[in-house]
Amino acid sequence: MTRHEWPLFEVFVRAKRGLNHVHVGSLRAADHEMALHHARDLYTRRNEGVSIWVVRSDAVAASDPADKEAFFTPSSDKVYRHPTHYAIPDNVPHI
Amino acid sequence: MAFDDAYHALTDHDDDARWAYGTGFTDPLAGVPGDLPDGVDRTELAAYCLMLGDDALILSHRLQQWVTRSPELEDELALANIGLDLLGQARLLLTRAGVAEGWGRDEDDLAMRRDPSGFRNVCLAERADADFAHLVARLFALSTWRLALLDRLTASRDPMLAAIAAKGVKEVTYHRDYAAQWVVRLGDGTPLSHDRMLAAVETLTPQLAELFRSHPTEIGLASVGVAVDPATLEAEFTQVWTHVLQTATLLPPTASLGGGAAPSLACDPAAEVSGVPAGIEQERARPWGRDGEHTPALAEILDEMQGVARSVPGGVW
Numbered sequence: 084m085t086r087h088e089w090p091l092f093e094v095f096v097r098a099k100r101g102l103n104h105v106h107v108g109s110l111r112a113a114d115h116e117m118a119l120h121h122a123r124d125l126y127t128r129r130n131e132g133v134s135i136w137v138v139r140s141d142a143v144a145a146s147d148p149a150d151k152e153a154f155f156t157p158s159s160d161k162v163y164r165h166p167t168h169y170a171i172p173d174n175v176p177h178i
Numbered sequence: 179m180a181f182d183d184a185y186h187a188l189t190d191h192d193d194d195a196r197w198a199y200g201t202g203f204t205d206p207l208a209g210v211p212g213d214l215p216d217g218v219d220r221t222e223l224a225a226y227c228l229m230l231g232d233d234a235l236i237l238s239h240r241l242q243q244w245v246t247r248s249p250e251l252e253d254e255l256a257l258a259n260i261g262l263d264l265l266g267q268a269r270l271l272l273t274r275a276g277v278a279e280g281w282g283r284d285e286d287d288l289a290m291r292r293d294p295s296g297f298r299n300v301c302l303a304e305r306a307d308a309d310f311a312h313l314v315a316r317l318f319a320l321s322t323w324r325l326a327l328l329d330r331l332t333a334s335r336d337p338m339l340a341a342i343a344a345k346g347v348k349e350v351t352y353h354r355d356y357a358a359q360w361v362v363r364l365g366d367g368t369p370l371s372h373d374r375m376l377a378a379v380e381t382l383t384p385q386l387a388e389l390f391r392s393h394p395t396e397i398g399l400a401s402v403g404v405a406v407d408p409a410t411l412e413a414e415f416t417q418v419w420t421h422v423l424q425t426a427t428l429l430p431p432t433a434s435l436g437g438g439a440a441p442s443l444a445c446d447p448a449a450e451v452s453g454v455p456a457g458i459e460q461e462r463a464r465p466w467g468r469d470g471e472h473t474p475a476l477a478e479i480l481d482e483m484q485g486v487a488r489s490v491p492g493g494v495w
Contacts, residue, residue: 089250110252113363120356121252124259130203 091140092118094125096132104136112137206345207270207338214278215335218404223336224279225298225395226405228288229468230327231271232299235289236476237320238264239483240304249310256356260317263349270342290487294476300388301467304476311364311371311378318357319382322418323389325350326411335403358422365426372427379428389415393468 089111095104107126112118118137127135146154158164214220241261248254272285283291302320307313328350331343364375390412399405423429465471487493 111250112252116359117363120359121256123352124256125252128259 089113092122092137093140093143094118094122095136095138096122096126097134098132104134107131109140115139207341210337210341212277212338215337215404218336218399218402220278220280222395222399223404224275226399227271227275227278227339229298229393229395230331231268231275231288232297232467233303233320233324234264234271235268236297236299236303236479237317238262238268239479240306241317244313257313260353260356263353267342267346267349270345274338274342286487290484294472294480295470297467297472297476297480298470299467299476301465301473301476302385302388303467304473304479305385306475306478308381309374309378310360311374312381314357314360314364315375315378315382318354318361318422319386319389319419321350321354321357323408323411323415325354326414327406327408330406330410333403334405339404354418361422361428362426365423365428375426376428379423388464388466388468391466391468396468 090113091109092112092115093109094107096107097104110118110121110125112121115137119135122135122137126132214223238261241257241264244257245254245261248257268289269285272288276283276285276288302316305316307316325347328343328346332340332347334340334343361375361379364371365379366372367375390408392407392409396405396407400407400410420429424431465473
């Protein structure tokens with residue numbers, strides 16, 4: 084009997100107080116439902132999360148490391164993209 | 179085990195840098211009064227706590243034996259998690275049993291210093307599983323039964339039992355879901371997985387009757403609002419069991435309950451000499467775990483589970 088590998092899934096967990104789902108790792112599962120179950124067992128054992136996303140790894144489009152120059156360096160000298168030239172009142176938090 | 183409350187450092191929800199992950203754990207028994215309910219026999223209450231605690235302890239040990247033997251790494255973790263949940267329930271219930279009997283025995287004395295005849299778990303909890311299909315079938319049956327039981331036990335007059343049950347309901351709901359998904363996945367899978375899942379269910383079905391057989395301790399404590407009579411669980415169990423097996427193509431989809439397609443899983447204790455179905459005769463001949471009668475499988479489990487504690491009396495870790 085040939086052994087078929089289950090497909091790989093990427094797991095994203097939203098922490099208790101966070102706003103975004105954060106990538107925490109990957110796992111193998113036969114389908115989305117099993118992937119969610121496994122993610123719960125593998126990645127939320129210590130109160131880490133309140134919500135889980137799983138997505139098949141082959142459904143993720145990733146930037147090519149070879150394109151790093153074109154993708155990311157152009158933003159490093161464009162200071163005007165950051166709203167740092169404003170005076171912020173003292174009672175406005177989290178800026 | 180000599181340690182303080184395990185929740186002590188983790189119940190304060192703060193940004194203590196020692197913890198890489200979230201704190202804010204909750205102690206399920208915080209603030210629950212430990213007094214015994216009025217008019218309840220201590221010995222009977224202790225015996226009942228042992229029944230439910232031993233079910234969890236022995237099944238937990240069987241699940242632990244699957245670690246390093248599971249078909250996939252992810253399922254190994256899932257089974258270990260379920261085993262740990264049950265071990266946690268067993269610890270609370272055995273502690274309650276020790277308090278109720280009042281001889282100063284703690285959870286460790288009860289887990290590690292009883293012989294097979296002192297254990298009160300149902301025999302299905304101690305059964306060894308021939309393969310993964312047998313395991314998920316048995317886990318599904320026991321989780322379905324235990325969930326129905328704990329669900330009713332949340333209304334117990336013993337506040338401690340009610341709190342332990344409320345904690346357990348959340349855990350066992352997940353256990354049942356996990357096992358049911360595997361029963362369906364294998365049953366409604368390939369021809370090979372279907373045949374092996376069907377064989378597991380056919381092996382298991384005759385072993386289910388013990389789950390609905392009422393012990394005098396259970397009946398007595400149920401009558402005063404402390405315990406749950408297992409005979410009252412059969413209807414709910416059969417409904418869930420039939421639904422999942424039909425979804426898994428392991429039972430004909432037409433079987434509606436009461437249509438004669440799903441025979442009663444329990445034995446009727448009122449049925450006596452005349453017209454006793456053969457199944458009841460068989461059931462009475464089987465060992466009854468609630469009475470301390472067990473299969474040889476339990477002695478094997480205890481040899482492994484109690485070995486260290488018995489060879490190092492008084493040892494702590």
